[in-house]
Amino acid sequence: MTNKTVLVTGGAGYIGSHACVELLESGFNVVVVDNLCNSKIESLSRVQQITGKPLTFYQVDISDKAALTEIFAKESICAVMHFAGLKAVGESCEKPALYYHNNVCGTLILAEVMAAANVKQLVFSSSATVYGQSGSPQYSENFPLGAINPYGRSKVMIEDILRDLSTADSINRTKSPWKIALLRYFNPIGAHQSGLIGEDPNGIPNNLMPYVSQVAIGKLVQLSVFGDDYPTPDGTGVRDYIHVVDLVKGHIKAIAALEKPTFAQGGCKAYNLGTGQGYSVLEIIHTFEKITGHRINYKIAPRRTGDLAECFANPELALQELGWKAEKNLDDMVSDTWNWQTKNPQGYL
Numbered sequence: 001m002t003n004k005t006v007l008v009t010g011g012a013g014y015i016g017s018h019a020c021v022e023l024l025e026s027g028f029n030v031v032v033v034d035n036l037c038n039s040k041i042e043s044l045s046r047v048q049q050i051t052g053k054p055l056t057f058y059q060v061d062i063s064d065k066a067a068l069t070e071i072f073a074k075e076s077i078c079a080v081m082h083f084a085g086l087k088a089v090g091e092s093c094e095k096p097a098l099y100y101h102n103n104v105c106g107t108l109i110l111a112e113v114m115a116a117a118n119v120k121q122l123v124f125s126s127s128a129t130v131y132g133q134s135g136s137p138q139y140s141e142n143f144p145l146g147a148i149n150p151y152g153r154s155k156v157m158i159e160d161i162l163r164d165l166s167t168a169d170s171i172n173r174t175k176s177p178w179k180i181a182l183l184r185y186f187n188p189i190g191a192h193q194s195g196l197i198g199e200d201p202n203g204i205p206n207n208l209m210p211y212v213s214q215v216a217i218g219k220l221v222q223l224s225v226f227g228d229d230y231p232t233p234d235g236t237g238v239r240d241y242i243h244v245v246d247l248v249k250g251h252i253k254a255i256a257a258l259e260k261p262t263f264a265q266g267g268c269k270a271y272n273l274g275t276g277q278g279y280s281v282l283e284i285i286h287t288f289e290k291i292t293g294h295r296i297n298y299k300i301a302p303r304r305t306g307d308l309a310e311c312f313a314n315p316e317l318a319l320q321e322l323g324w325k326a327e328k329n330l331d332d333m334v335s336d337t338w339n340w341q342t343k344n345p346q347g348y349l
């Protein structure tokens with residue numbers, strides 16, 4: 001157990017709220033900074049309900065340098081988990097400046113404030129979307145980067161900035177160098193097993209899992225399966241779905257690793273967080289039908305622009321260096337999603 005304080009940016013959001021639970025349950029104090037642009041404060045009440053522990057919340061934008069500086073002066077922060085960011089691929093194509101400003105400039109300001117406060121341990125929410133086309137559907141951390149939309153490029157830019165900050169420390173032989181873990185998530189789904197926190201998308205979901213879940217509960221009429229002519233076993237797209245609780249456990253391991261020999265000299269390292277196992281859209285639908293007993297009404301639709309046939313992680317590096325491995329299976333992911341959906345049919349009210 002520890003009494004260290006971790007600042008969680010974006011802590012009211014889907015993944016951030018699960019991270020707060022895991023941090024509190026691991027003995028950390030938690031300070032959340034979130035501007036609530038894509039979340040509700042109710043998620044943080046639920047975090048406190050689950051854990052029986054308090055946390056500190058600031059409704060602040062990460063681009064607000066003065067407010068962030070004050071928070072670092074007031075709280076004894078030792079590390080930051082940085083989830084705050086906009087994440088909708090389609091919206092990023094319509095509003096690229098918003099995405100670059102919010103995600104890239106916001107992270108730069110956060111990093112400046114951290115350095116000024118001499119808090120240089122950072123775990124960053126990156127994405128498998130940073131990988132370029134590689135010829136192999138299984139992605140390793142050393143594969144070339146090459147995102148294909150502004151959202152993905154904002155993640156590549158942030159990774160580049162953070163690597164440069166770390167490299168500069170080694171050139172300048174800084175006494176307390178940056179220690180940064182870039183965590184590249186594959187497809188996070190599921191919810192906390194209590195059903196008190198989960199994914200609460202605004203409007204019609206873009207992602208498969210919340211869409212299927214809303215069809216199952218009758219909020220949406222029909223799922224469009226984007227393409228059944230991919231070179232995959234059943235023709236539909238294959239992805240590496242990972243339970244959000246496994247994902248945030250990876251963050252706890254990463255925070256611990258920043259204190260260990262791998263990061264003794266500082267550094268900025270990327271880790272895939274995935275299961276290493278791919279499932280097709282039809283497999284997701286059939287698992288959902290099996291777990292819920294509801295038929296999923298779907299039709300085959302044209303491929304969605306920008307989609308890959310198949311994408312899954314090589315998760316070996318996270319196992320070797322962080323000692324982390326996903327433990328939950330697809331049935332767990334679907335039943336926890338359904339538990340959250342049925343207990344909160346309208347999301348957070």
Ligand code: NAD
Binds near residue numbers: 084085106127
């Ligand atoms: P989310 O939208 O639920 O959470 C993001 C949180 O950040 C929200 O609470 C939002 O209000 C807050 N936020 C956004 N901009 C902010 C700003 N400028 N200042 C303060 N708060 C701000 O999203 P999520 O699914 O929990 O994703 C968390 C992180 O993980 C994001 O950085 C996202 O890009 C990354 N990621 C998500 C996925 C996924 O499929 N969910 C996959 C890979 C990476």
Ligand code: WQD
Binds near residue numbers: 089128223224
């Ligand atoms: C999964 C599969 C679709 C919706 C996205 C972002 C990525 C990352 C995670 C943040 C694909 C199919 C989907 C639907 C469908 N986010 N599908 N009908 O595209 O792998 O990744 O979220 O970093 O950046 O691009 O996830 O859930 O949208 O799609 O058939 O209505 O489901 O074609 O094969 P994706 P997804």
